[in-house]
Amino acid sequence: MQRIPRDLATRFAFDWRDEPLLRVQPGESFEIETFDASVGYFRTPADKAIPGKRPGFDRSPPLVNPIGGPVFVEGAEKGDTIVVHLEEITVDDYSWIAVGPKRGPLGESTRWPELSSDYTTRIFRHTPGPSGTTRDGTLHFNDKIRWPITPFVGTLGVCPDREVVTSLDGQGPWGGNLDARDMAVGNKIYLPVSHPGGLFYLGDVHASQGDTEFTGTAAETKSTVRLRLELLKGKRMPYLRIEKPDALIAVHADRPLEVAVETATFHLMDWLITEYGFTPTDAYCLVSTCPDFRINVYQMCKLAKLSYVAGAEVPKRYLVM
Incomplete structure (x- = not known):
């Protein structure tokens, strides 16, 4: 190896x-x-x-x-x-x-x-x-x-x-x-x-x-x-993504924190719309009503020029449309 x-x-x-x-x-x-x-x-x-x-x-x-x-x-x-x-x-x-x-x-x-x-x-x-x-x-x-x-x-x-x-x-x-x-x-x-x-x-x-x-x-x-x-040939995405066995996480780094959270959520909606058949309205409503939708704040420390890192997460069991 x-x-x-x-x-x-x-x-x-x-x-x-x-x-x-x-x-x-x-x-x-x-x-x-x-x-x-x-x-x-x-x-x-x-x-x-x-x-x-x-x-x-x-x-x-x-x-x-x-x-x-x-x-x-x-x-x-x-x-x-x-x-x-x-x-x-x-x-x-x-x-x-x-x-x-x-x-x-x-x-x-x-x-x-x-x-x-x-x-x-x-x-x-x-x-x-x-x-x-x-x-x-x-x-x-x-x-x-x-x-x-x-x-x-x-x-x-x-x-x-x-x-x-x-x-x-x-x-x-x-x-x-x-x-x-x-x-x-x-x-x-x-x-x-x-x-x-x-x-x-x-x-x-x-x-x-x-x-x-x-x-x-x-x-x-x-x-x-x-x-x-x-x-994956010819496949492009807007930002780094993480896929767990049971969930999708769209990531974004930015300042202030609310921009990182909001943009990560936009990225997750885009993922649901482009790959899982959600309409924009379905995706928008899901992230506001699903009790298992989560925002992970991975990194929010005052160090050098680091931005804050957020991940918008939804379990895969909600992906059937």
Whole structure:
């Protein structure tokens, strides 16, 4: 099986000028070994998020959130769609979160001075599950609190049409740093292709995350991701989509949050109308009356130039028209 090793998964932009690290056939399984968002800097609680001590923070934007790629998909052309099938995510034996001055919405807090007066790094221990690996293991928040590891890919996408964007805050119809916890094993992610081969990148795996990634970091970790890329010829869509076994999710990134929510809902209506036989009136009324219609706020943190990421979701059982 082809693989991008971790020491090569250190690109920091979605750049069509990069030489592909892999060339794969549609449907071929391969692996990417990812760094955590800090490129391995955070190992113990003593490793603080002090910008002057962090490698790559002397650059603007800083060299953080590394991704592996590009991966060239044979036969992919502009106007096609790549479907990402995440087959397996195995995370490292620990993850981390870092907070402190000028980091996140409480980085200048006067109400809770400990959050803005000093840097704090927490290291979370991972223990294996029934499989003997961390794929179904446990994250230990502290000695009393723990939960199942729920890994997902925070940053993935193909190269956008014209621009080169960073892996730190690049977002768009083609993917990017979206931190959507539904980009997980068993779900399909649809990406519109703009360049020959698609030029796919992946990185920034989280062991777990709550809605919004409120502090700006979640349970950041290294990982090995096994995946395959399917090719849909001549199929184009307005924005990245996620399909779960039992639901459809249309995604959008924008500011303010209400624009992201509204536009994600428009994208979901378009999906229902163009592919499931809904009339515009049916789709419009469904998203307002269906008790199981949901808005997922995946990412709403104050970090760099990141937009807020929303996903409009409807269960598939309502798709029969």
